[in-house]
Amino acid sequence: MSTPYAKLPGWVEYGLVPLVNLAVAFLVAGLVVLLVGENPLEAAYHLINGAFGRGEYIGFTLYYATTFIFTGLAVAVAFHAGLFNIGGEGQAYVGGIGVALACLWLDKVMPWYVVFPLAILGSVFFGALWAFLPGWLQAKRGSHIVITTIMFNFIASSLMVYLLTRVLKPLGSMAPQTRTFAEGGQLPKLDWLLSIFGLDVGTAPFNISFLLALAAAFGVWVLIWRTRLGYEMRTMGHSPSAARYAGIRESRITVITMMISGGLAGMMALNPIMGEQFRMQLDFVQGAGFVGIAVALMGRSHPGGIIPAAILFGVLYQGGAEIAFEMPSISRDMIVIIQGLVILFAGALENMFRPAITRAFAMRGQRAAAVVQAKGA
Amino acid sequence: MDDIAIELRGIDKSFGLVHANKDINLKVRKGTIHGIIGENGAGKSTLMSILYGFYQADRGEILVCGKQVSIRDPNTAISVGIGMVHQHFMLVENFTVLENVMLGAEDSQILNKGINKARQELKRLEKEYALEVNPDALIEELPVGLQQRVEILKALYRRADILILDEPTGVLTPAEADHLFRILGQLKAQGKTIILITHKLREIMAITDEVSVMRRGEMVATRTTRETTVEELAELMVGRRVLLRVQKGEAKPGDVKLAVQGLTVKDSRGVTMVDDVSFEVRAGEIVGIAGVAGNGQSELLEAIAGIRRATSGTVLLNGRSVDVTGHRDPAELRARGLAHVPEDRHHVGLVLKFEESENAILGYHNDPRYLNGVFLDIDAIRKDAEEKIAKYDIRPPNARLKTANFSGGNQQKIVLAREMERGPDVLIIGQPTRGVDVGAIEFIHKRIIEMRDQGKAVLLVSVELDEIRSLSDRILVMFAGRVVGERSPEASEGELGLLMAGVEGRKEAAG
Structure with a gap:
């Protein structure tokens, strides 16, 4: 049989199955907490409370989610064309150059709404540039993109150390970072959005790039499912031989897809640089590029899935920090373990419970059909 | 009953919402060639995979020579005397014929003993069934027809009395197919039971003794081959009358x-x-x-x-x-x-x-x-x-x-x-x-x-x-x-x- 399992209703496929996987991930995580000798329920409380307990906490959760939406979309776009872009980390890092340049140039003379569009363009340009090279190497020389994008992460890291210690660092400063931007380089917070719900954003850096992330998610949906380019990308992703048959040029799609992917990863830099720190620091990406892989996996490379998956990882980041703070015997590494379990069950083992769920629905379907038949007779 | 090699009773198998086999009953008599015919997706391959232990049936019984058996995996199938010749050969291309035949049945950690035994056994099989093939030839150098012969030898080497052949002629020339049919006749004469899965009506008519027809997961009929016709079988397969010959007029070639x-x-x-x-x-x-x-x-x-x-x-x-x-x-x-x-x-x-x-x-x-x-x-x-x-x-x-x-x-x-x-x-x-x-x-x-x-x-x-x-x-x-x-x-x-x-x-x- 080519399709051993029949199609499930949409809400089961995209709702129930991920929820079951998530529940199991948390159960196992609970066991780990138990092993350490702590109360898992208490940990769960701190996780949820730390992520949603106050307006400020929610602000932090959504701030992290914003970052993960960008990197998740970047990975997803490449997935659709059958490319595994592991270089989101480096592309986001280099994308920061574009943001920083726009801010350093105009922050003192222009308001944020003039600087922001330029910073977006800059981040997309530098992120895309960093993804263009691996894409081009794959298309023209056959160098595998997984290998090259990983290597480009390291190159990006060294490049940024050089830039932040030699070129972009203000004279007389010891810290490897740019100067702090003036008002024009600072994005407004979305306090008004939270206050609609009667929440106070407090010190959380929840800013307008969240809206940009949502717009990017919609843009990705349009690109993938509603444009000719997206059609060609999906054809290549599902079946390179069918793409060749259809006259779709693999090298062209590879390069373009990687540039779009890199551009999306680059936009991630807007959130921490213009939204939180108001300067570019060393290592500001902090692994978000890799989390994007998990987010894309969990969100099934669909923007509608990536947004909730990104929020989930936002919860894990923000709530996890709370756990580490409130329960000293649970270290920061425990949080990484919990995140790992979520990735394991939601990504790698996502088909573990599917057969059972499918069977349950098959039985229900048969019973329903029997009822219909009985009524008909 | 003594002369039944394989009996299936009420075999049922679903994959999710797809009901691949519905309450299948089948009797295959010893020493006969039994054809199973049906369109793609009729459930032939699923049924044979259940018999060979690749899948487990949801319900139903399998009897081999009158004894009920539970076939959990291909090893059990082999142990009760069922061998399978796959449509896509399961051979190691850069191994010799001998190495392929003994693969998985080496008998001991030291290969030498096994090799000698296998060589003798192969010689005996060759003589008995007229299945000549050079035991030291590399698989990749053999033509497809001979590769298939190696698959048959593999099954016989494991003492299979019942052979399942899945679409065996798909890759053969008409001459090679004829040769295969002669081999199958020989095996039958030696008392082996053969189940032949195919969608080619001509082959069914040419060599089988009995034929069972599957349609949409169900076993719709079993006929004695001599007493049926191609037209009847085609109709049973499709569920309606079909035109087997193409009707066309003269070609008028232009530029x-x-x-x-x-x-x-x-x-x-x-x-x-x-x-x-x-x-x-x-x-x-x-x-x-x-x-x-x-x-x-x-x-x-x-x-x-x-x-x-x-x-x-x-x-x-x-x-x-x-x-x-x-x-x-x-x-x-x-x-x-x-x-x-x-x-x-x-x-x-x-x-x-x-x-x-x-x-x-x-x-x-x-x-x-x-x-x-x-x-x-x-x-x-x-x-x-x-x-x-x-x-x-x-x-x-x-x-x-x-x-x-x-x-x-x-x-x-x-x-x-x-x-x-x-x-x-x-x-x-x-x-x-x-x-x-x-x-x-x-x-x-x-x-x-x-x-x-x-x-x-x-x-x-x-x-x-x-x-x-x-x-x-x-x-x-x-x-x-x-x-x-x-x-x-x-x-x-x-x-x-x-x-x-x-x-x-x-x-x-x-x-």
Whole structure:
């Protein structure tokens, strides 16, 4: 049989199955907490409370989610064309150059709404540039993109150390970072959005790039499912031989897809640089590029899935920090373990419970059909 | 009962919502050749996989020689005397025959003892069943027919009394198939029981004693072969009367639409796959290319369609040359009036994960008809797909369904509708009915004849000799990359078979 399992209703496929996987991930995580000798329920409380307990906490959760939406979309776009872009980390890092340049140039003379569009363009340009090279190497020389994008992460890291210690660092400063931007380089917070719900954003850096992330998610949906380019990308992703048959040029799609992917990863830099720190620091990406892989996996490379998956990882980041703070015997590494379990069950083992769920629905379907038949007779 | 080798009682198996086997009962008598016939997706392979332990039945019993057994995996199947010859051989290509035969049955950690024993045993089997094959030959150097013989030897070496053969003649020349049938006769004479799975009615009639017909997961009938007819079996398979012969009038060939001269194709290792092939196809005729699979037909089609680079030679499409050796662009060829139904619809002709409507524009997605600037015009695409679905009777009639959920015949119709409805000047078709049910075959053949009668030039490649003979106006036979002869469709099967085996061809080429 080519399709051993029949199609499930949409809400089961995209709702129930991920929820079951998530529940199991948390159960196992609970066991780990138990092993350490702590109360898992208490940990769960701190996780949820730390992520949603106050307006400020929610602000932090959504701030992290914003970052993960960008990197998740970047990975997803490449997935659709059958490319595994592991270089989101480096592309986001280099994308920061574009943001920083726009801010350093105009922050003192222009308001944020003039600087922001330029910073977006800059981040997309530098992120895309960093993804263009691996894409081009794959298309023209056959160098595998997984290998090259990983290597480009390291190159990006060294490049940024050089830039932040030699070129972009203000004279007389010891810290490897740019100067702090003036008002024009600072994005407004979305306090008004939270206050609609009667929440106070407090010190959380929840800013307008969240809206940009949502717009990017919609843009990705349009690109993938509603444009000719997206059609060609999906054809290549599902079946390179069918793409060749259809006259779709693999090298062209590879390069373009990687540039779009890199551009999306680059936009991630807007959130921490213009939204939180108001300067570019060393290592500001902090692994978000890799989390994007998990987010894309969990969100099934669909923007509608990536947004909730990104929020989930936002919860894990923000709530996890709370756990580490409130329960000293649970270290920061425990949080990484919990995140790992979520990735394991939601990504790698996502088909573990599917057969059972499918069977349950098959039985229900048969019973329903029997009822219909009985009524008909 | 003593003379029953295998009995299945109430075997039932579902995969999710797909009910592959419904309450199957089957008795296979000892020392007979029992055919199991049915369309693709009728559940034959599932049933045999249950018998060989690849799947577990949800319900039902299996009895071997009257004893109930539970077959959990292929090892248990072997231990109760069931052997299987797979459609796609399970051989290690760079091992010798001997090594392959003893693989998994080495007896001890030290190979030497096992090797000596296996060698003796092989000799005995060879003598007993007339299955000659050099035990020290490498598998990759053996022709397909001999590789299959090794598969049979493997099963016999494991003392199988019951042999299951899954579509064994798919890759064989007619002569090799005849040889296989003689071997099967020999095995039967020695008391072995053989289950033959096939969709070819002719084979059933030629060698089986009894035949069971499956349709949509059910066992619909068992007949004694002598007392049934091809027509009855076809009707049982499809569930309605089918026309087995294609009806067509005289061809009225017009201008040359496709001219191939000296086309040579080498694969990535530099092996010549197509060797200096020349021919012409005129408007209003069907030229069939016969040959055993793997003799360069696939590469020839791909080179003409612009998917594979040719090493040398020229192709003229509508009198204008096609750059087959340099920059090839399938999209440009389409625009110039070439339509291509590829051999492999699963990987080339379709994207199985796409909606039907998305596949209905594959390759034509640059047509402004389907576009709104850079955006896809989803409404236009779906409307177009629905028209084709209606015209080609594609079922279920749902343009939004995933292509993987259509049956083989309906998938093929999706490809045909896409390529034929463009009104191309030249249509090249590879394996138009591979894995397609009998009912759809009839429809597809009719459409191909219609294309010819509308004045299209049709180039047809098929490994089904019957299909080539009944559709073509001229037949070219390919062997080892060369066109070794041209015959009229009236040529006898034996004559074509010899050409396909390269026997006549060599003489002709020499003389």
